[in-house]
Structure formats: C-alpha cells, structure tokens
Amino acid sequence: MGATWKTGNRFDLLPEGKRFWPAMHEAIDQSRRFLWIELYLMESGELAERFITALTGAAARGVEVKLMLDGVGSMGLTQSDRQRLVAGGVELRFFNPLAVSRLGGNLMRDHRKLVIADGEVAFTGGFGIVDEFIEAWYEVAVRIHGPVVTDWMRLFVQVWDSSLTRGGRPRERLAPRLRTALPESSVTREATVRGRVISGRGHRYQAIRHSLHGRIGSADKRLWLCTPYFVPTLSLRRQLARAARRGVDVRLLLAGGRHDHPGVRYAGQRFYTRLLRAGVAIYEFQPSFIHAKFSVADDWVSLGSCNFDHWSLQWNLEANQEIDDPAFADEVAALFERNFATSERIDAHAWAQRPWHQRLREWVFGTLNAWATRLK
Secondary structure, eight states, rough: OOOEEEEEEEEEEEESSHHHHHHHHHHHHOOSSEEEEESSOOOOSSSHEEEEEHHHHHHHOOOEEEEETTTTTTTTOOOOHHHHHHTTTTTEEEEEEOOOOTTTGGGGOBBBOOEEEEETTEESSSSSSSGGGGEEEEOOOEEETTTHHHHHHHHHHHHHHHOOTTTTOOOSGGGGGGHHHOOOOOOTTTEEEEEEEEETTTTTHHHHHHHHHHHHHHHHEEEEEEESSOOOHHHHHHHHHHHTTTTEEEEEEESSOSSHHHHHHHHHHTHHHHHHHHTTTEEEESSSSEEEEEEEETTEEEEEOOOOOOHHHHOEEEEEEEEEEEHHHHHHHHHHHHHHHTTEEEOHHHHTTOOOOHHHOOOHHHHOOOOOOOTT
C-alpha cells in the first residue's frame, strides 16, 4: 500500500530529539482539523506528560485527535494516563492487545511511528513517547509535506479501521471519511522531491525488504545502513557482502555497548567476521544508544520504523519514507559521517582475536534468536 512514487514533496531531516520534538509539538499545537497518531512505544513519564497535555489541549479547541498505540508497546502507560487521554477528548485505540486465546497471534505488533496534522504535514522515524528519547537515546525523524502525506493517511486508516471493540465488534470506520479529510494539494514550486511510502506487514508483505534488497543490488558508490537491532537475514548478509566485493562503499552504523537489549547486539555480532572479510565497514556508535533506522544507497534514502531484522520482517507492521533526491541523500550521508566520527570502527584483525567469553555470548544469544525466528 502507498508504494507509488510521487513528486512535489518536501522533506526535512530532523536528527536528534532537540530538533524533531519541537517540530512535532509545533505541528500539534497549530493543528486545526485533526491529529492522527500511531505509535509503538508510549510509557508514562515526563515526555508522556507533555504529549498528553498537547493532545488534550488540541482536543479542547475542537481538533479531532485519534491515537493508535500498540497493545504491548503501551503497557507502560498507566491507567490514569489512559483515562486522562479519553477524558480529554482523545479517541484512544490499541493494536492487538495481548490475549491468551490468540497465542502466536500476540507476536504481531504495530511498530510504526507516525504523526499527521491536518493532512498537511506528517512525521515518521523511530521515535516513541518514553523518557529515554529526550536525552538518552539518539533518534532521527523526517518532516513530510506534499502528496505522500495522503499515503501516510491511508496507512493510518487501514490500521485504525482494523481495530475492534472489547466485544470483538468493529468500531465506526474511518475510511469513508478519508476523502473529505484529504487536504488540498500542498505542492509548491520548491517542493519537487520524489518520495513514496512503503510498508510491511510481517512475513505476509515484505515490500520494505524487497525495496532495500533492490537498492543494494543496484548501488554503485555507497550503501550505508543504520539500525539499532542488527540481526540480519541470510539474504541481507549475502547482499551486503556482494555489494562490498563489487566495490561499493558498504558501511553499517550499529549500536555500541549502550544498548537497551544487549542480547540482540551479541546475536548480531556473530555475523561481523564474514562481513568484515567481504569488505563491509562496521561502526558501533559510542555516545549513547542509537535507536535510529535510516539508510542511504547512492541518491536513495529510506527512513522510518523498520530495523531490517528477523522480528521486524516476520511479525511487525512497519512503514518507511523513501526519498529519491541527490541533495537529501547527501544531507543524510553528512549525518552518517558525523555519527561515524563518534563511533568505534571494528578492526577485522582485532575482532578475530576477541576473547572466548565474547564468542560464547554471540553463540548463546545467536542460538536463542534462531529459535525465536522459527516461530510462525
């Protein structure tokens, strides 16, 4: 859905919370008609307090506010905060709440991150409403204007309308109202960039993966990927190695020792040796936990929620903004360069001499990850 390239867009790269949080709050505060928001992580705390205040304030001035949270990612949101949202006029829904009757069905999560204001501007990235995103985690977002905003709206409507009441009955559907919610064209002379929204729905629909693999296969000069949870599929590992062997500058920007799930880091490190041998450069970010997910291949950029790991590709609802523009790609490449400068590059010789306890951790967590990916 939404995989059609459209021109006439403008994209603003917003690295770090100090840039994208104020921009999103401004869009929320200036909204006049509606706010549609879809998030995986939301936990009670300082950031949630600000967010709830902004949303209920918008609802109080007559803005329609719809908030879709994942049933697992929102477990840290207290009942009192949920009640404040509803009492303040926010329509709150949860994607796939945990249920004993569904067992394996509980594994599918809504991992998308999306804020839409009045159908005129949208934001996506890897952000969530948890206090770690204020200072402790490094994150990147993009602000979107233009025709592709309508594709983000359609994606939101699809998930919103799939949610059920507690009794299992469909609620009032949003799709019939989508046409009237669409804004007038916001194309300007300056907004000429091509972009498309590309989504994934677990193993049943992997357009994001196919798009990335296609770009890896056609890259000529550079292929740089940033992901916090690097547990790549066999096909992705082979693609990266082949690209490096044919002379493409392949670099991975990964999370370092400051990680929210260290076991995932160890599981991914077992692939370092073969990638290094193929000529892939691997950097581990040092200042903080890097939670951002963005890639650049020549003049193409992908930025959004997808981690390109087994879990994201097999179970999650994901969505990325793809951008085809040399100037924007160079801006993202410059951001990569700044992050590479504050990262530790993994030396192939030193990695080959790593101690036995590091190898043991890789084996243990790699085995656990392999078992988990066999779940269907």
